Amino acid sequence: MSLRIPEQEVVVEQEQWHVVHRSALPVEGWNAQISLLTGIAAARLMLDARVGLLRTLPPAAESSVRKLRTTAEALSIPWPGDMSYPDFVHGLDPEIGAHAAMLYSCTLLFRGAGYEAFNGALPEQRAHSALATPYAHVTAPLRRLVDRYGSEICLAISAGRPVPDWVLAALPQLPAEMAASSRTASAYERGIVNMVEAMALAPHAGEAFTATVVDVKPDGSRGTIVIRDPAVEVFLAVPGLPLGGAITVRLANVDVSEGRSEFELVQGTTPRQAPEATPGQSPVPQH
Incomplete structure (x- = not known):
């Protein structure tokens, strides 16, 4: 499940700064699918080896889905009772005002994402509900801290070697570190966009x-x-x-x-x- 909500992007042209609304290119979508597949495979490696760090998202509460149906009704967007949430979202067009508002409302179901570190006992929360499968971040080690450790874990498992001690020592603190750094990064990016x-x-x-x-x-x-x-x-x-x-x-x-x-x-x-x-x-x- 994914939401097609393009993001704001700062563009500099001949020393002139401005903000544009940017939609993802088709090739970026293909790249995203490859990254998702890689992350799913990485999660399976980690779970089989009983050591790793998963990216998790709890299932949406039924009350949240009911709230979205009420919002769709208020916006006069048809949502038949037998239509699933993914099918409904895939039919929304972000260039239509009411649909754009609906997509914003749908972010309600994407809240609560985090990381679960484990070494031995498997975590109770293992799935990423938007993907309907366990998932791990491993494809961007130069951009995202947690991927640096996830990649090392997968390399060790694949090679039949023990996971390095420096990785194991860092695992318990990584979920909190990622939460704090994400807040800082979001505030920084929002500040730049606000300024421009x-x-x-x-x-x-x-x-x-x-x-x-x-x-x-x-x-x-x-x-x-x-x-x-x-x-x-x-x-x-x-x-x-x-x-x-x-x-x-x-x-x-x-x-x-x-x-x-x-x-x-x-x-x-x-x-x-x-x-x-x-x-x-x-x-x-x-x-």
């Missing part, structure tokens, strides 16, 4: 933009909006935003040094269902 968003928006203070509401907090106090041009994703502290709807907002304040852009709802705006994107428009970024 502010740079791109600075000349447009006071102007109005059409935005799509892609997420609303459970209490309805605020939501996340996406503007296609320039490619911006920000919180809007306005109660009662229409999930999946198109609204008009005005850029009220920009602080480039803080990487902060503030929008306000244009008074008198009548929320409407977001129209389908015209050819050439980019899908919304990942939340």
